[in-house]
Amino acid sequence: MPFDPADFIGTGVDHFSSSGNWYPATFNTAGTVWYYCTLHAELDDLDEDEDGVIEAGEPDFGKMIGRINVAAGPVDSTGPVTSSVGASPDPTNGVASVTLTATVDDSATGGSNIAAAEYFVDVVGANGSGTAMSATDASFNSVSESVIATVDVSALALGPHNLFVQGRDSDGNWGSTDVVAFSITVAPAGTEIMTIQLNGGSxxxxxxxxxxxxxxxxxxxxxxxxxxxxxxxxxxxxxxxxxxxxxxxxxxxxxxxxxxxxxxxxxxxxxxxxxxxxxxxxxxxxxxxxxxxxxxxxxxxxxxxxxxxxxxxxxxxxxxxxxxxxxxxxxxxxxxxxxxxx
Known part of the structure; x- marks a missing residue:
């Protein structure tokens, strides 16, 4: 059930109705939570001036009171892993853009949701300075995301190039890049490029x-x-x-x-x-x-x-x-x- 540490201090909320009852509590922040049994203690045994602050010397440890020290949980300080980077078409055969795809996953590096992804062409820049990519399902809301972008390659020189992709988790950690190589080529001699725009339906x-x-x-x-x-x-x-x-x-x-x-x-x-x-x-x-x-x-x-x-x-x-x-x-x-x- 939802838990607020304030439930245990001066609120008059009954969490136990008889011997053997238990009360589930989830602590979302670090700190100290005090509690007392209303059958064998009163609020002023815990907080003498009843100001909501437990000060040194106030708790009467001869009464049925207690405290729970909540330690800080682990902190996610590692960025997500990027893999399965792909570019299509490769070679480009004269097309003006390629579709860039990748998978960004934080399940083994902290377990936070993916919040963003970006790409760089040929040279990796500072974190957050790349071109944004989108989640394939249109929403960054899970620990692993497939990402996609349309990359304009019309100004790139003929020959080999690299596309670098990296992701950021919801704790702000950028992961390392993964790369895919592709080639800019012209259309084969004697051919013309045919294009078609395909829009998703419902x-x-x-x-x-x-x-x-x-x-x-x-x-x-x-x-x-x-x-x-x-x-x-x-x-x-x-x-x-x-x-x-x-x-x-x-x-x-x-x-x-x-x-x-x-x-x-x-x-x-x-x-x-x-x-x-x-x-x-x-x-x-x-x-x-x-x-x-x-x-x-x-x-x-x-x-x-x-x-x-x-x-x-x-x-x-x-x-x-x-x-x-x-x-x-x-x-x-x-x-x-x-x-x-x-």
Whole structure:
């Protein structure tokens, strides 16, 4: 639970209600925390003038009081490691820019999040003076980041060149550089350069209604199975950061009564996930029937690097109809969402 050292001084907050209770506390800063048992001591046994400051000679150590000395935690003083630096195309064959990519990782050098990355052309400058790179997923928010930049090479002389990349963690530490060599070349004789600008698209899911048809009541619990017309999930972003599909539902309701949502179940077999166009398809997370609820249930996942394309998915839907239900036309609202990340 959240903890503030002030909880232990003069606040009247009860953390223990009986013998044997314990209170979890996380200390985020170094220092000394005092505490006392309200059954066997009072605040003035700890802080005689009750000014919130424990001064020398004030604590009455004959009473049930105590203190916790919190030492400073380890400090991250090492910069992140840069690796897997690549430049494309190489050789350039007359193009005006190359795409520079790299991985910046602080997991083995302090564990801080990556905060920035930069590159230098041919000569490494002072930390922070390079050209900024972007996180591939558009946000510097994890201990390891893939980074990318478009480097203008139109003014570079023909021949070999170097691109240096380095990263900075959230504690302000710059790491050492890693380098990739590439060559500036002209277009082959007798050829012309063709170019195309490719912009990333969106992540989307298209769904169709689920119709369980008509059922005559028998006085027994009944099960109805159906399949909707295929739904379609598409990842046109081109980033390969993965994605997932979730479903949730309301109760089935009518003027006559309610069938609770846990009677609505879903299954998605991998054979019913069909690649329309793209690379390795996503995989099902519900290969057996699972009850739905008002909270999102993950049913399909595309791992990082997979699911770059368009895929049809046809889930199996099952509805349990209780024996004591009242006749009527029942409707439920199904929500299907597609989300970034596997």
């Amino acid at each position: 992540l989307s899911v298209t769904t169709n209604p689920v119709d369980f048809g008509t059922l005559s009541l028998t006085g027994l619990e009944q099960t109805i199975d159906t399949q909707p017309t295929p739904w379609t999930a598409a990842d046109a972003r081109g980033t390969g950061t993965g994605w997932n599909v979730t479903v949730s539902s309301t109760d089935f309701a009518s003027a006559s009564g309610t069938i609770t949502v846990d009677n609505s179940k879903i299954r998605l077999q991998d054979v019913n996930v069909v690649t329309v166009s793209g690379n390795a398809p996503p995989t099902s997370l519900v290969t057996s029937y699972q009850p739905m609820s008002t909270s999102p249930l993950a049913v399909l996942s595309a791992a990082i690097g997979n699911g770059k394309g368009t895929y049809d998915l046809t889930p199996d839907m099952r509805q349990i109809v209780p024996a004591d239900i009242t006749p009527g036309v029942y409707e439920a609202f199904l929500t299907v969402s597609i989300n970034s990340g596997p």
